[in-house]
Amino acid sequence: MFRLLRYMKKYWYIAILAPIFMIIEVGMDMFLTKYMQLMVDDGISIGSMDNIIHYGLIMIGILVLGVAGGMLSNIFTNISCYKFGNDLRKAVFTKIMDLSIHQADKFKTGSLVTRVTNDITQIQNMIAMCLRGLIRSASFFVLGIIFTLSISKNFGGVLLVVLPLEIVLMIIFMAILFPVFKKIQDKLDKVNTVVLENVQGSRVVKAFSKEQYEYNRFVGVNYDYTEKVLFVSKITAFLSPLLNLIVYGGQIIIYYMGGTVIVDAFKNGITPTLMVGQITQAITYITMICMSLLMLGMTFTMIARAYASASRINEVLDEKLELIDGNLDIALIEDKDKGTISFEHVSFGYPGAKEDILKDLNFKVKKGETIAVVGSTGCGKSTLVNLMVRLFDTKSGTVYINGHDVKEYKKEDLHKIVAICLQKAELFAGTIEDNIAFGKPDATLDEIKWAARVAQAEEFILGKDEGYQEVVTEKGTSLSGGQKQRMSIARAILRKPEILIFDDSTSALDLVTEAKLYQAMKADLSYVTKIIVAQRIATAKNADRILVLDKGVIESFGTHDELMENSLVYKDIYLSQLKREEE
Ligand SMILES: Nc1ncnc2c1ncn2[C@@H]1O[C@H](COP(=O)(O)OP(=O)(O)OP(=O)(O)O)[C@@H](O)[C@H]1O
Numbered sequence: 001m002f003r004l005l006r007y008m009k010k011y012w013y014i015a016i017l018a019p020i021f022m023i024i025e026v027g028m029d030m031f032l033t034k035y036m037q038l039m040v041d042d043g044i045s046i047g048s049m050d051n052i053i054h055y056g057l058i059m060i061g062i063l064v065l066g067v068a069g070g071m072l073s074n075i076f077t078n079i080s081c082y083k084f085g086n087d088l089r090k091a092v093f094t095k096i097m098d099l100s101i102h103q104a105d106k107f108k109t110g111s112l113v114t115r116v117t118n119d120i121t122q123i124q125n126m127i128a129m130c131l132r133g134l135i136r137s138a139s140f141f142v143l144g145i146i147f148t149l150s151i152s153k154n155f156g157g158v159l160l161v162v163l164p165l166e167i168v169l170m171i172i173f174m175a176i177l178f179p180v181f182k183k184i185q186d187k188l189d190k191v192n193t194v195v196l197e198n199v200q201g202s203r204v205v206k207a208f209s210k211e212q213y214e215y216n217r218f219v220g221v222n223y224d225y226t227e228k229v230l231f232v233s234k235i236t237a238f239l240s241p242l243l244n245l246i247v248y249g250g251q252i253i254i255y256y257m258g259g260t261v262i263v264d265a266f267k268n269g270i271t272p273t274l275m276v277g278q279i280t281q282a283i284t285y286i287t288m289i290c291m292s293l294l295m296l297g298m299t300f301t302m303i304a305r306a307y308a309s310a311s312r313i314n315e316v317l318d319e320k321l322e323l324i325d326g327n328l329d330i331a332l333i334e335d336k337d338k339g340t341i342s343f344e345h346v347s348f349g350y351p352g353a354k355e356d357i358l359k360d361l362n363f364k365v366k367k368g369e370t371i372a373v374v375g376s377t378g379c380g381k382s383t384l385v386n387l388m389v390r391l392f393d394t395k396s397g398t399v400y401i402n403g404h405d406v407k408e409y410k411k412e413d414l415h416k417i418v419a420i421c422l423q424k425a426e427l428f429a430g431t432i433e434d435n436i437a438f439g440k441p442d443a444t445l446d447e448i449k450w451a452a453r454v455a456q457a458e459e460f461i462l463g464k465d466e467g468y469q470e471v472v473t474e475k476g477t478s479l480s481g482g483q484k485q486r487m488s489i490a491r492a493i494l495r496k497p498e499i500l501i502f503d504d505s506t507s508a509l510d511l512v513t514e515a516k517l518y519q520a521m522k523a524d525l526s527y528v529t530k531i532i533v534a535q536r537i538a539t540a541k542n543a544d545r546i547l548v549l550d551k552g553v554i555e556s557f558g559t560h561d562e563l564m565e566n567s568l569v570y571k572d573i574y575l576s577q578l579k580r581e582e583e
């Protein structure tokens with residue numbers, strides 16, 4: 001946890017002011033009690049109006065100073081804590097962005113959300129509590145003891161009974177509560193995960209009428225979470241009254257001791273060593289000491305809670321990055337290498353999977369070539385193209401883009417060279433124009449229109465009421481599947497990459513629209529190397545060469561005519577699709 005405090009370093013000069021002003025507030029509180037005693041014993045008891053006014057004015061001055069100290073302490077605490085929280089949130093978010101896809105999967109989206117929000121808030125609250133509460137309680141505790149003993153050494157005996165009792169009680173409670181805190185955060189993860197899954201997959205849930213099932217699932221995790229939180233509240237609810245009992249016990253002993261001294265003195269006709277005001281003062285101090293101990297306990301509880309949160313945040317921050325940027329200067333890439341792809345002995349398997357998905361792949365693609373990738377569903381086509389944009393790293397072997405290992409590139413540079421249209425078209429909340437310009441925010445409207453035209457998207461965009469300014473939702477619910485695909489094609493084309501990858505990106509288009517798209521691309525993007533993953537032979541057939549992937553290896557690689565001669569797998573797919581069309 002202490003490692004996270006490095007994010008506080010920048011604000012130490014603000015943070016340090018909080019306890020300083022807090023000490024002023026505490027000091028003033030103590031003096032106030034002292035002057036109350038003087039007011040009673042030196043003013044009211046002897047009927048001296050001068051003294052009453054004198055002490056009254058001093059008390060007003062003390063009060064003003066105390067209130068100012070308290071306010072300033074709060075302000076400085078809040079400034080430093082919120083700035084700390086802001087910086088830490090940024091750091092964790094940046095780290096999440098750098099995680100590889102399966103690292104992010106490992107943490108689960110819901111849990112990452114909890115960590116960036118609730119966990120950081122826990123730490124923020126803990127620091128606030130320490131800056132204000134810890135100093136306040138510790139000072140009340142120490143000063144309270146000193147002031148009590150200064151009234152009468154005999155009251156030390158009362159403290160010796162009351163304090164150990166209170167400390168033992170708190171230790172018992174902490175021992176019960178501490179292990180629950182980590183569990184609370186884990187339960188909250190589950191609640192967030194179910195909510196996120198349902199928001200993201202609401203259409204599927206509705207289409208399969210799984211609302212009741214999902215509701216029950218939510219009720220289950222929510223109940224678990226509430227149970228844990230309630231457990232903590234119940235235990236804490238017991239603590240306060242029990243502590244009060246001890247405090248009242250202490251007060252009774254002081255009344256008894258003080259009362260005895262005063263009554264004895266009266267009986268013997270001598271001046272008592274204790275005065276009424278002093279007894280009231282001692283009672284106030286004892287209550288203050290016990291309450292400060294309770295506050296210290298609460299602070300430790302918050303520290304324990306923040307400790308659990310800190311370890312969850314450190315898990316994210318300490319996750320070793322798998323995809324580290326190289327430092328290749330792309331200006332040095334030779335012209336002869338531009339637009340080329342080469343796989344050398346590339347093998348890849350998903351972490352935890354027994355068998356490799358891709359096994360020792362070797363092939364080269366020349367600049368400007370159009371390559372289709374075909375193969376049965378689940379055979380590894382998406383995996384293959386994802387390696388080209390380094391969404392994952394190979395297990396062994398090397399992927400070369402423009403003559404350089406993909407690991408040599410800064411990711412940003414690599415993605416300037418290679419643009420991919422992912423299999424699942426993703427949109428963001430915003431206008432159509434924003435969505436197309438996502439990868440190139442500085443694009444002009446003319447460029448955006450050009451990309452939309454090539455992607456065969458212009459017609460439907462102009463058909464919308466607002467045209468390019470039409471707002472689409474995050475999930476693109478107002479667009480059809482084929483329209484979404486064309487939007488993401490336009491987005492990739494707009495970047496004018498050297499290599500363009502379509503991962504099954506035209507599967508929802510009718511054959512006529514698809515043919516128009518490829519024609520337009522041939523005219524406007526002839527220099528671009530294109531990799532087209534396709535299920536339909538009609539899509540693949542016109543490529544310069546076709547790569548047939550089967551059981552993790554390249555079964556064959558050649559033109560349509562060559563494959564019709566040599567490739568059993570290709571011929572099979574061809575004939576089965578032909579037959580389906582005839583039917
Ligand atoms: N993130 C992942 N973790 C583990 N296994 C995965 C992951 N992604 C894909 N797989 C597995 O890897 C294999 C290849 O998946 P891939 O998505 O590359 O297939 P594909 O050829 O693109 O299939 P489709 O034609 O259906 O799109 C599949 O068996 C799949 O179950």
Ligand SMILES: [Mg+2]
Pocket residue numbers: 381382383423503504
């Ligand atoms: Mg795929």
